[in-house]
Amino acid sequence: MRCKTILCTIIITSLGLCHIYGQDNTFTSDPGKTQGLPSSFLNRIQSRTAALDRQLTRQTEKYLERLAHREARLKEKLSRVDSNAARSLFADASNQYAALSGKLTHDTGSATLHLSGEYQPYTDSLQGMLKFLKTPPPGLNVNASQLQSSLRQLQTLQAKMQDADQVKEYIRQRKQQIAQYLQQHTNLTNLLGKDYQGMNQDIYYYSQQVREYKETLNDPGKLTKKALTILNKVPAFQTFIKENSQLAGLFNLPANYNNTASLAGLQTRTQVAELINQQVAAAGTSGQAALQSNLQSAQSQLDGYKDKLSKLGSGSGDIDMPDFKPNEQKTKTFWHRLEYGTNFQTTRNNYAFPTISDFGLSVGYKINDRSTVGIGASYKLGWGNGIQHIAFSSQGAGLRSFMDVKIKGSFFATSGLEYNYTTPFRSMQQLRQWDNWTKSGLLGVSKTVSMKGRVFKKTKLQLLWDFLSYQQVPRTQPVIFRINYTW
Secondary structure: OHHHHHHHHHHHHHHHHHHHHOOOOOOOOOOOOOEEOOHHHHHHHHHHHHHHHHHHHHHHHHHHHHHHHHHHHHHHHHHOOOHHHHHHHOOOHHHHHHHHHHHHHHOOOOOOOOOOOOOOHHHHHHHHHHHHOOOOOOOEEOOHHHHHHHHHHHHHHHHHHHHHHHHHHHHHHHHHHHHHHHHHOHHHHHHHHHHHHHHHHHHHHHHHHHHHHHHHHOOOOHHHHHHHHHHOOOHHHHHHHHHHOHHHHHHOOOOOOOOHHHHOOOOOHHHHHHHHHHHHHHOOOHHHHHHHHHHHHHHHHHHHHHHHHHHOOOOOOOOOOOOOOOOOOOOOOOHHHEEEEEEEEEEOOOOOOOEEEEEEEEEEEEOOOOEEEEEEEEEEEEEEOOOOOEEEEEEEEEEEEEEEEEEEOOEEEEEEEEEEEOOOOOOHHHHHOHHHEEEEEEEEEEEEEEOOOOOOOEEEEEEEEEOOHHHOOOOOOOEEEEEEEEO
């Protein structure tokens, strides 16, 4: 066991050093010397949880403020026609929203936080690892204050995740109460329906936002994942997790749960298999085939249900089918809504221009799931006038803007306005001569093909018509074909 502990220490240290210096080689040292857990390892945990803490708190405060404002508007409108119902339905709602916001802001969690809501295995393991390292194994040095700070930050985030679940439960109850009132008073639908629908959308997007934060928290980084993998091979860590994890506390496992004597009276896997075989044999020769068919059908249905539950937010207690078409981009940050791309096109030589390849870079912003707007720039590289006359030259540059709107499936309607400098240049100063820039107005169709590459996510084939090409002197190519790669 001591050898495994020392090995664990060396490998965790090497992981941290490789992360810091960008090296792939294994760190080697004398096992007899004391090793230190790299500060970058704990810093990574603390910075990640602190960032999620800030985002969750900020988004929750924003949604609570927005929902409180919507309820105030609903109360004001209802007061005009039924003041008693308004006082009853919206009594103390603003104070409840303020209390929820205050609790989330100041909640710092505790070391004895009980499991609630969706169980997150990685988070539980991470917290167990930090608690285990409070009494580090022989040969491993850990910065106690830094470790305590990381553990405290993780506990705070876990507490706020549970607070967010309470927020979701409260606003879902408010939604049901208002919905029941509207069902009983259909004559008020036109008066209150718009604000209620806005409230419904806010609740849905907040639930999606919290689910994304939980998925982010439950997605370990490469360094942390390797450290957990190595620690799981250490018997002392395994025993600690079994006795101190949130899951162990949930099931309250007895001390001798792994003793075969504690399993007396329970069916074993062999006994269950024998019972199934007896039932299949009694059905004759077709019994095995029928069993296989039923199992495959059941597995297919189960996979379908799991997919639907995942899309509806299963595990977080907010399975709710929206009564509107949601915009899945709304809960993403600005940077996660950006889509980067590169494209190229080649124009054959004519009496005025040599063969030119146009290389472009672009960045698009996804307005919603169907529309993207963006800007870009391009550089025109000249190749000469044929295989016998190859000559590289700077033939121009371009500035681009574009918009893609989904038509159906993977087909998009594409439009754009571009400015192109089509005169050969030798210095950037020449590009300031705006009289030499020409306009291009583009309309066309794009086809997107998904890719499985590590760098590029999809390929976009574009067929475009430049309806301003006929005004240019000399006239440029009216039909343009481009290949665009995005990442």
